[in-house]
Amino acid sequence: MTESATEPGGIGDSSPVATRRRYRRLLVGTIVVGVLAALGLRRVGYPLVGEAAYWLGVLGFLAVWWASPVTLFDERDRDIERRASHATLLAAAVSLPVVASAARLVTWLDLVAVPSVVWGALYGYTALFGVFGLAYGWLRRRR
């Protein structure tokens, strides 16, 4: 359905709900356009221009966030983020030791050559937990 200026939620609707929806769409839109433009320009041989488009998208995202006259993210959004982060970390904490152990075993037993990208991902996850440990320790000391 096309948004009308006279309808609630239309382009002329200045209620906080409609304004918030508009700004959130703009927020996501700027970063999506930046990333798509970057990928497209890289593909047609303009990687540097693509990188500039990517950063324009990132700066646009931050500008919309900063300039928004309404609350775009509040404590419930932060609570959802916290829970999602916890779930993600839990999934990684369960899978990392299993996958790492399996990768070591198949390597030592000469069963399969584990691709370097897998080792890279495992080291990346390990580094992520290292950062988590530092952040946890820092926050614990402050409380």
Add this chain to the structure above:
Amino acid sequence: MNNEVRERRETRDMSQADLAAAVGVTRQTINSIERDRYDPSLALAFELAEFFDCRIEELFRPERGEE
């Protein structure tokens, strides 16, 4: 956590969006609080109690056996 946010808001003939704007959160947050799907922070609970001109324990009541 049980609460009387919906009843008090409707008594004042306000929409969720109006209340959200008044206390500085999103409409979805007010909706989640009213449906007992989200427990607000202490700061927001005080903000709501102040807005409705009541004590915080009149607005929010913990359920027995709740975490």
